[in-house]
Amino acid sequence: MDKIVIEGGGRLVGDVQVSGAKNAVLPLMAASLLVEGWNTITNVPRLKDIDTFKTLLRHLGSDIEADPASGVLKIRTRDVKAPEAPYELVKTMRASVLVLGPLVSRFKRARVSLPGGCAIGARPVDLHLKGLEKMGAEISIDAGYVNVAAERLKGAKIYFDTATVTGTENLMLAAVHADGTTILENAALEPEVVCLADALNKMGASITGAGTDTIKIEGVKELRPTTVRVIPDRIEAGTFMVASAMTRGNVLVKDCPYWHLDSLNMKLKEAGAEITEEENGVRVIGDWPIRSVDVKTIPYPGFPTDMQAQIMAMMTIASGLSVITETVFENRFMHVSEMKRMGADIKIDGRSAVVRGVKGLSGAPLMATDLRASASLILAGLVAEGRTEVSRIYHLDRGYERIEEKLKRLGANIERVKE
Ligand code: UD1
Numbered sequence: 001m002d003k004i005v006i007e008g009g010g011r012l013v014g015d016v017q018v019s020g021a022k023n024a025v026l027p028l029m030a031a032s033l034l035v036e037g038w039n040t041i042t043n044v045p046r047l048k049d050i051d052t053f054k055t056l057l058r059h060l061g062s063d064i065e066a067d068p069a070s071g072v073l074k075i076r077t078r079d080v081k082a083p084e085a086p087y088e089l090v091k092t093m094r095a096s097v098l099v100l101g102p103l104v105s106r107f108k109r110a111r112v113s114l115p116g117g118c119a120i121g122a123r124p125v126d127l128h129l130k131g132l133e134k135m136g137a138e139i140s141i142d143a144g145y146v147n148v149a150a151e152r153l154k155g156a157k158i159y160f161d162t163a164t165v166t167g168t169e170n171l172m173l174a175a176v177h178a179d180g181t182t183i184l185e186n187a188a189l190e191p192e193v194v195c196l197a198d199a200l201n202k203m204g205a206s207i208t209g210a211g212t213d214t215i216k217i218e219g220v221k222e223l224r225p226t227t228v229r230v231i232p233d234r235i236e237a238g239t240f241m242v243a244s245a246m247t248r249g250n251v252l253v254k255d256c257p258y259w260h261l262d263s264l265n266m267k268l269k270e271a272g273a274e275i276t277e278e279e280n281g282v283r284v285i286g287d288w289p290i291r292s293v294d295v296k297t298i299p300y301p302g303f304p305t306d307m308q309a310q311i312m313a314m315m316t317i318a319s320g321l322s323v324i325t326e327t328v329f330e331n332r333f334m335h336v337s338e339m340k341r342m343g344a345d346i347k348i349d350g351r352s353a354v355v356r357g358v359k360g361l362s363g364a365p366l367m368a369t370d371l372r373a374s375a376s377l378i379l380a381g382l383v384a385e386g387r388t389e390v391s392r393i394y395h396l397d398r399g400y401e402r403i404e405e406k407l408k409r410l411g412a413n414i415e416r417v418k419e
């Protein structure tokens with residue numbers, strides 16, 4: 001198994017290119033199940049989760065042509081062998097559940113392994129199922145699988161008790177072919193939801209309101225294949241912004257979707273970073289001492305839960321006390337114990353972490369526990385004194401395209417080594 005080895009201490013300087021957004025590609029891949037012909041997705045990053053989704057689509061019966069070097073992915077689904085997403089795939093990637101909506105919509109039934117608890121909390125899919133039921137689907141559960149069947153889904157008014165990103169996407173995918181109008185209330189506002197709605201509209205769907213909390217979908221008979229470009233990854237971009245800010249760096253984050261990162265922008269500025277928009281990206285200049293800021297994760301456009309661990313890494317070396325509150329997932333502080341092993345002063349109190357900035361961190365052997373936690377440990381390693389080794393980096397490869405290569409080009413002393 002690979003690990004990442006970092007000698008901390010340097011400043012990051014230079015340009016870095018942001019890749020396409022993982023969380024936008026997966027729903028676009030699921031959308032390809034809705035049409036017969038070749039659907040084309042461009043600006044696709046090379047990530048483990050995308051390979052897992054390809055395996056899932058192939059398992060279902062899709063043909064796939066991928067050219068990872070150019071970021072082009074073509075998917076054609078003439079028919080499905082069995083509309084089933086097996087446990088082996090779902091357990092490694094919860095987003096597999098996104099095939100539920102399109103499978104029922106086009107093939108009248110789906111059988112998907114229920115995602116279990118994951119490292120960052122229970123993360124149920126009850127709201128996906130409740131919505132499908134409201135659209136007339138019959139739902140049963142056996143042997144850890146959920147079976148969904150509907151001769152024809154019908155439009156419905158659906159209210160989400162909690163704004164859920166994949167839930168909103170799944171029901172949008174289900175509703176495009178439904179009889180009549182579906183209205184999703186308290187829908188997720190995330191840019192990835194808008195990216196999916198735009199793509200579906202390009203395929204001939206009739207969706208309005210994506211990006212607001214009320215999305216209206218008029219069912220249409222048929223969709224056609226199309227070509228869509230994946231939006232840049234706001235979380236990857238945000239991770240590089242924090243990296244620059246906390247290493248006293250000067251980094252131009254190219255293709256940075258800063259319009260999707262207002263909350264992070266504001267927090268970084270409050271912490272003392274200088275952020276300027278340039279023609280092809282955003283320049284982040286960091287300075288010490290870093291000022292402590294309080295952060296609360298909230299669904300978009302609030303501060304993203306997917307940036308919580310990274311901003312915490314930065315606060316460990318800030319000049320005061322910072323309170324970081326996680327409101328989206330119930331168990332997303334696993335990086336805390338690893339950061340403490342580097343000398344960070346952090347106390348967890350329920351859903352909040354109280355971070356008292358220390359003079360410096362010291363390098364240590366660390367264990368990555370989930371995707372964004374892995375990134376935060378690398379950030380901590382960049383500013384720590386001495387050598388940090390992050391193992392179990394398969395988490396990292398799920399969602400960051402060659403992060404060590406990108407950081408190396410910015411001057412970091414970082415290496416991927418075989419364990
Ligand atoms: C998506 C993102 C993930 C991000 C998260 C929050 C993808 C593939 N993943 O995850 O990176 O961290 O949004 O921005 O896009 N909930 C329920 N019942 C449900 C569904 C969700 O109670 O049926 C709850 C969850 O437990 C959680 C909250 O709603 O507390 C948000 O979850 P959700 O937005 O669904 O997260 P994901 O779509 O899994």
